[in-house]
Amino acid sequence: MERVKINLEYIFRASPTILFKFFTTPSCLIRWFCDEVDINENEYTFVWQGSEEIAEVIDEIEDELIRFQWEDAEDDEEYLEFHISRSPVTAETILIISDFCDEDEVDDQTQYWENLMDKLRKATGG
Numbered sequence: 001m002e003r004v005k006i007n008l009e010y011i012f013r014a015s016p017t018i019l020f021k022f023f024t025t026p027s028c029l030i031r032w033f034c035d036e037v038d039i040n041e042n043e044y045t046f047v048w049q050g051s052e053e054i055a056e057v058i059d060e061i062e063d064e065l066i067r068f069q070w071e072d073a074e075d076d077e078e079y080l081e082f083h084i085s086r087s088p089v090t091a092e093t094i095l096i097i098s099d100f101c102d103e104d105e106v107d108d109q110t111q112y113w114e115n116l117m118d119k120l121r122k123a124t125g126g
Contacts, residue, residue, distance in 0.1 A: 004100065004106065005099070005100050006100070007098050009094060009096050010095045012107055016086060017063050019084050020084060021080050023064060033116065035125065036097065037051065040060075043055070044056075054070070055070050058079065067082075079098070095117075
């Protein structure tokens, strides 16, 4: 099955600084993304229902971008990226998520992120 990149865009009321904290701080990550997380320099060990996934931070710009590469990814070109910007017109915070999945899983992966974004909005206050 062919792997495809998906880009999903979400609007938040929270500032880029607050949103970035929710991608880089263990106490914030467990509120919306995973059950547990351990951060050792650039290596994040995420735990979901007892299963560990390790990701390395391969790019980071404070309050703007964090890009992870999964240790067990089949393709070195695949990553998970959270890109944060501020709309110059509305001053809203824009989050763009870039992720990869099998071609036949795009709808499921999109729904997965929709559910996570609902949790993230509640955790950040909007």
